[in-house]
Structures are given as C-alpha cells and as structure tokens.
C-alpha cells in the first residue's frame with residue numbers, strides 16, 4: 273500500500289463535537305511524545321493495536337475513528353467508549369477526496385486519526401495489549 277499523498281493528508285476533517293473544521297497537518301518536527309497526556313481524572317485511551325490500519329476512505333462519507341481503543345471494529349467506533357471509556361468520544365471526519373490512508377491503531381498519534389509513527393516508540397511497542405474476547 274502506498275502512503276497517502278500530501279494532498280490526501282491535508283484532507284479537511286470535521287470534528288463532530290464542535291462542528292468545527294480542522295486541517296490535518298504533517299507531524300510537527302521535534303521529539304515524539306510517548307503517550308497522550310491526560311489528567312488522572314480523565315479516561316485513558318488503550319492501545320488497540322501496535323500498528324496503523326490501512327484504510328480506503330471515500331470522499332463525502334463520514335467516518336468515526338475510535339479514540340478510546342476499546343472498539344472491536346478498529347479503527348472505527350462501535351460505541352464501546354460509552355461504557356468502557358466515558359468521557360472519550362470518537363473523532364468524526366469527512367474526507368473531501370478518496371484516499372488510501374493509515375489510521376492510527378495505538379491511539380497515541382499526535383495527528384488523529386492518522387498515524388504519525390508514534391507507535392514505533394517503546395511506549396507503544398513495550399506496552400501490553402488488553403486481551404480481546
């Protein structure tokens with residue numbers, strides 16, 4: 273599978289919660305952050321996979337990327353966050369063009385829903401995966 277073009281990565285996504293428009297950017301340069309920083313009071317996303325998921329996106333279709341890691345339909349939401357991770361919600365986005373992309377499976381990317389390579393670090397590769405029924 274080929275990596276997405278720069279144009280595909282610049283796909284405009286819409287955040288469902290605010291209805292706002294967000295542009296995906298290339299990962300910023302600099303040191304990688306090994307884990308999502310959250311307060312101890314907020315739920316923590318679990319690592320669903322230690323690698324990204326290759327996905328064919330269709331222009332105009334709305335997708336809900338699982339941000340909590342509990343979905344059984346990775347990398348997409350199945351509603352599991354409602355009971356397993358209240359306070360986390362999926363990232364809804366609508367690509368403007370068809371694209372083949374890598375969606376993050378580790379839930380530690382800094383460019384959600386797209387993989388930014390964070391999964392290659394020890395924080396993800398050395399972490400245990402939750403058993404799946």
Ligand code: FES
Pocket residue numbers: 321322323324325375376377378379380381382386387388389390391392
């Ligand atoms: S799978 Fe999460 S950053 Fe690559």
